Amino acid sequence: MLKSLWKSLKILFVFSILTGIIYPFFMTLVGQILFPFEANGSILIVDGKSKGSVLIGQKFTKDFYFQGRPSVVDYDASASGASNFGPTSAKFKSAVIERIAVLQRNNPSLADKEIPGDLVLMSASGLDPDISLESAQLQAPRVALARKFAVKEVLELISSCAQGQQFGFLGSPRINVLKLNMALDSLKGINYGR
Numbered sequence: 001m002l003k004s005l006w007k008s009l010k011i012l013f014v015f016s017i018l019t020g021i022i023y024p025f026f027m028t029l030v031g032q033i034l035f036p037f038e039a040n041g042s043i044l045i046v047d048g049k050s051k052g053s054v055l056i057g058q059k060f061t062k063d064f065y066f067q068g069r070p071s072v073v074d075y076d077a078s079a080s081g082a083s084n085f086g087p088t089s090a091k092f093k094s095a096v097i098e099r100i101a102v103l104q105r106n107n108p109s110l111a112d113k114e115i116p117g118d119l120v121l122m123s124a125s126g127l128d129p130d131i132s133l134e135s136a137q138l139q140a141p142r143v144a145l146a147r148k149f150a151v152k153e154v155l156e157l158i159s160s161c162a163q164g165q166q167f168g169f170l171g172s173p174r175i176n177v178l179k180l181n182m183a184l185d186s187l188k189g190i191n192y193g194r
Contacts, residue, residue, distance in 0.1 A: 046182055053077075057127045058178050063106065063146035065184070066131070066139050068177040069118050070099060073126040082124045096120050109141040130174040133162055143184070157183055 031039035044051045052058045057068045059075040073079040085092035099120040104110050116135045118128075140154040147154075161180045165171050 044178060044182060046185075051182055052178050053129075054176050054178055055129055057123075057129045058181075060177065060181060063142055065181045066136055066143060066177055067119075068131055069128045070120065070122045071126040072122045075127065077127060080125045080127055082126060083122060107139060107142045110138055113138065129178060130163075130176050133158065133173050133175055136175045136177075136180065147184070149187070153187075154184075157187060 028039070037043075042054045044054055056077050057071060057075055059071070060067050072083045073081055083092070083095075085095075087093075100115055103115060103119055116132050116138070118131050119135045119138070136158045137155060140158060141151055143149075144151040144154045158175060158180065161183050162173055162175050164173050
């Protein structure tokens with residue numbers, strides 16, 4: 001019995017060293033060498049300052065920035081989650097109608113247009129960093145007016161920042177809101193702040 005216990009303790013020690021120290025160190029080293037941006041949280045750094053992770057939606061409320069999907073957790077990455085209201089919920093319908101009204105009030109050009117779902121519906125995580133190209137294009141007139149740019153100039157920026165389908169066939173073309181807004185700031189060297 002003592003011999004079996006001693007053998008078990010040796011195996012526990014060896015595997016603790018292998019899986020608790022050597023493997024994590026090796027994977028961290030590989031990540032830092034091959035994928036340093038991703039391994040460090042995909043943080044976008046502009047002029048030496050962290051602007052946020054491109055993997056987590058940010059809160060942009062000013063007219064001169066594109067806005068992402070609504071967030072039930074107010075873009076707090078430590079509290080990721082959804083409202084869990086279904087389409088038959090009165091609270092859900094009321095919230096969507098209110099978001100549409102706010103969106104149309106802040107974007108007068110949307111008054112007679114169909115609004116894409118990603119501008120008024122929250123995601124399951126509440127932290128989606130991307131919106132559809134259509135959602136970005138519909139916000140272009142507001143952003144152009146606030147920044148005194150030509151709408152065509154803003155639409156060209158949207159096209160240059162667009163990402164295609166993942167692996168060429170999964171999902172829809174999309175645009176990362178943080179990257180788009182940082183590209184917007186660099187367009188004429190203006191940083192308006194959030």
